[in-house]
Amino acid sequence: MTKLTPAQWVQDELLAGRHLRPQVEQTTAYAPANIALSKYWGKREASYNLPVTGSLSVSLDDHGTHTQLCVIDAPEHQVYLNGEQLAPDSGFAAKLATWLGLFTPADVKLRIDTRNSIPTAAGLASSASGFGAMSLACNALFGWQLDYTSLSALARLGSGSASRSLWHGFVKWQAGEASNGHDSVAYVLPERWPQLRVGILTVSSASKAVSSREGMGRTVNTSKLYEQWPAQANADLATIEQAIMAGDFTRMGETAEHNAMSMHATMVAAWPPLVYWQPESVAAMQKVWQLRKEGVEVYLTMDAGPNLKLLFEAHNEAKVQATFPQVDVIRPFTSQVHE
Ligand code: PMV
Secondary structure (H helix, E strand, C coil): CCCCCHHHHHHHHHCCCCCCCCCCCEEEEEEEEEEEEECCCCEEECCCCEECCCEEEEEEEEEEEEEEEEEECCCCCEEEECCEECCCCCHHHHHHHHHHCCCCCCCCEEEEEEEECCCHHHCCCHHHHHHHHHHHHHHHHCCCCCCHHHHHHHHHHHCHHHHHCCCCCEEEECCCCCCCCCCCCEEECCCCCCCEEEEEECCCCCCCCCCHHHHHHHHHHHCHHHHHHHHHHHHHHHHHHHHHHHCCHHHHHHHHHHHHHHHHHHHHCCCCCCCCCCHHHHHHHHHHHHHHHCCCCCEEEECCCCCEEEEEEHHHHHHHHHHCCCCEEECCCCCCCCC
């Protein structure tokens, strides 16, 4: 069987029998950002953004992306980020146009107004919530009535981690096996953890030198340490899922921190080396480890950037804030934010 391109798969299978033209003039949607506790690092297939392993994240409540779509009469899509129009060939606008091209006829043009409620300087992966919100907004604009599982596959085609950004709470993205990725989708876990806190610690606003897409490719292709990653990532994913079910914060936090540090080790061993940390990142890590020595249970995780995300529980919130006055504390399970 010849392999379908992503556009063929989206139009002929995912959206089979559904509208490819907008059914209303305007829609809005919101999707939260997410932080992986067990990371996605490395693709087994690039055009479909298919991961080597599964991953598991927690969504960031009201820190995410609000998107408004309007049908316009114009030669090109118009993309606004936080109120400012982006050049069509700039990174995010170009990625959005490519993704929209998977299913929109050439004469359909949209004005896309995307607003991140995540401080831009935090360098959080806004592409995850961006493509999550786009998938929800398109579902409404085109009248597809797709379920969230299908929307998760669509969001993944924009950015892998976007597959996890459609839900609040703990979300697991299963790697899947199919070459067209129909089984590489995320789903929400039933467990809730009202005491869990995620602290966003912006230590440096230095812009990301290497995108996660490029960084992953370089690591998979050149890092000898990557050979051990899939086995560890799969084991960590299972451990974290069990720890969530058991409400075992120590096991969850230790495994999440170890997982992030191991991912960074694979990056450091790439060539040319990939070091996302800044001196301020390392200084903040040492403060976290010092806090732990003093009996304050706080763990860290990091993604493809210099900033830290802290994991702790409500009873340690004051102590974490005293050590890191600039920390932005998120309560993932006490959300008032709903669709
Ligand atoms: O979805 P992408 O291509 O931005 O990659 C995300 C990669 C990490 O943030 C480092 C890990 C993850 O699982 O979110």
